[in-house]
Amino acid sequence: MGKDSYNIPDIIIGRLPVYYKYLKNLQKSNKKYVSSEELAQLTGFSSSLIRKDLSYFGTFGKKSYGYDIFCLFQQINIIMGFNYQKKIILIGAGHLGQALAYNKGYFERGYELTAIFDKNPNLIGLVINDIEIKNINFLEEFIKNNEVDVAALTVPGAAAQKITDRLVTAGIKAIWDFTEVPLKVPDDILLEEQLINEGLCKLSVKMNQIRINDSEIE
Amino acid sequence: MGKDSYNIPDIIIGRLPVYYKYLKNLQKSNKKYVSSEELAQLTGFSSSLIRKDLSYFGTFGKKSYGYDIFCLFQQINIIMGFNYQKKIILIGAGHLGQALAYNKGYFERGYELTAIFDKNPNLIGLVINDIEIKNINFLEEFIKNNEVDVAALTVPGAAAQKITDRLVTAGIKAIWDFTEVPLKVPDDILLEEQLINEGLCKLSVKMNQIRINDSEIE
DNA sequence: TAGATTGTTAATCGATTAACAATC
DNA sequence: TAGATTGTTAATCGATTAACAATC
Incomplete structure (x- = not known):
């Protein structure tokens, strides 16, 4: 083998x-x-x-x-590797980021959410589901001192590539991407694009097909 | 044809x-x-x-x-049928539901978010992104009086099937399901399951493969 | 014109299904 | 035992790729 x-x-x-x-x-x-x-x-x-x-x-x-x-x-x-413990951090504490802070899916899959980062001073220091939002300036330091496996990306599209580059440089090997912009990462980085609006797209296509087929009855 | x-x-x-x-x-x-x-x-x-x-x-x-x-x-x-206007409602104004209330993906895809429902008295009346959370008791009445195309489901798993049945009875033809429980719907209902933790699963499987392959080097 | 790139056909590849021997 | 259901093989089906004539 x-x-x-x-x-x-x-x-x-x-x-x-x-x-x-x-x-x-x-x-x-x-x-x-x-x-x-x-x-x-x-x-x-x-x-x-x-x-x-x-x-x-x-x-x-x-x-x-x-x-x-x-x-x-x-x-x-x-x-699925859920019996291995993995650490995940969350970048971007906007509406979606905050919802993901309350996500119940981590534990059963062997993930532990260990930190949340944002650059907004109004959010930094806020405690979401027992986790304090950290200043994004401390991102590299945190990754260096903690064995982070996955970074979930919920920042605005405009900031996505910059943050991604920082994550890769800091040594992150897997990214769970919620932004809807194309990201470039080196070949050895696992990038999983979670298209949050995928269902919305598919439903629209299918409803459209039904509409077209219905109107085609002669 | x-x-x-x-x-x-x-x-x-x-x-x-x-x-x-x-x-x-x-x-x-x-x-x-x-x-x-x-x-x-x-x-x-x-x-x-x-x-x-x-x-x-x-x-x-x-x-x-x-x-x-x-x-x-x-x-x-x-x-994709984005040039047709569609109305969507949101059932469940928990963390994920609230995040979806702020979702910027609707407009560009031809969707308009027209109502949010919940059963929690503490949430009812609250205004999220300019939309007031309605009492779930008014669900059927709202669907009857408004041409709703899609219902997004972000209720707790335990309530999911019951709400789904009510939606189907009320005439909803397409459901965007964020619950992680199996739902039964009639054949003519479009059900799109948005597995929010899918990326988390795939990353875990792939990291696990890398771990196994690495440890296999003799 | 020469180079580039589509649209499409035929060939290949891979995924799914059908079928059934094995066996609980 | 008879019935049920797996695990697996071979057959089928469908999706992807390679290749190229058409043409901008």
């Missing part, structure tokens, strides 16, 4: 958050097993595809029973 | 928000044309794929010049 041996295809990575969502929810049920067919009903993926996806990581199922819900959820957590 | 003649493949719909993002940004430049090769550099899609995607909608390019940036952006806007 060489260095690049473990390389999950992007297409499977894209489905992992969906599996995670439904398996997390199934924990609350009193069922012990779930079949690929039942997962297909929930996720919209075919049962065949689900079995194939899961078999990529190992053999988790039990013939004639399905998948042990608890075990599979744990496996998915391991596959 | 029959009723279902205009049906953009999902795989193309998924790339439209990306084209939109980069073309919006290119408006600010003083360039008149952009080639498929330049768009490939920006988006990460191949130039061949970009030409093929665009040719699905028509012939927008000019041989030896590329695509007129302004015209192409306008076309993308039309394809």
Whole structure:
């Protein structure tokens, strides 16, 4: 096995958050097993595809029973690396930044939000969900003294590239980008663009299709 | 041409928000044309794929010049239905809901945020970005009297299905779902699940892969 | 004109599905 | 045991790429 041996295809990575969502929810049920067919009903993926996806990581199922819900959820957590502790910081304490400070999604995924930065003097010092907003001037110092894994970027578009450059120089290796501007980063930096308005776009396209098709009835 | 003649493949719909993002940004430049090769550099899609995607909608390019940036952006806007006016309401005025009340993404996509609802008496009456938070009891009445196209759902998971049922009964045809719980809706309802923590998941998976590969060097 | 770049076809590649032996 | 469901292979389907004639 060489260095690049473990390389999950992007297409499977894209489905992992969906599996995670439904398996997390199934924990609350009193069922012990779930079949690929039942997962297909929930996720919209075919049962065949689900079995194939899961078999990529190992053999988790039990013939004639399905998948042990608890075990599979744990496996998915391991596959996604949620069992490793990661530190995240938040740059930009505007409306979206503040909402992300209250995000309940970190802990269950192994993330800890350790700092929030902003340049606005009116925000600096304010405490959001028990975390004090720090002056952006201290960004490099904080990164140097704390092992930060991910920086979430919720600054205005105009400031985005400058802050990104500072983050990269300071040694950040992964950026969760909420700005809607193109960012340039070196090849070895993980950049995940969270298009916050993506759903708005897709709904508009689909409503438009329905409108066009409806008006086409002769 | 029959009723279902205009049906953009999902795989193309998924790339439209990306084209939109980069073309919006290119408006600010003083360039008149952009080639498929330049768009490939920006988006990460191949130039061949970009030409093929665009040719699905028509012939927008000019041989030896590329695509007129302004015209192409306008076309993308039309394809995505942003030239039609749509009304959106927000259910749940918690941290995320309030952040979405300040979202600058509506107008440019042809959306108008027309109401915010919550059940919390401490929030009802509060004005967020010039919109007063209404009592959730008035939800059905509002939908009946206003032509609402989309409902954005930012309520706690426990309330999500109940509110969804009320929205569907009231006649809403499209839901932009920010809750992380599975929702059941009739087949004719457009449901777009905006997985707010998707980026967090993908970064974790990828950092985990790097960790595993690094530790595999013998 | 020569160079550049589109739009489109055919070839390739990869992802999904169908099917079924294995087995609980 | 009979029925159910996995894991996996081979077949199919669809998406991407390579290539190039057309043409600005």
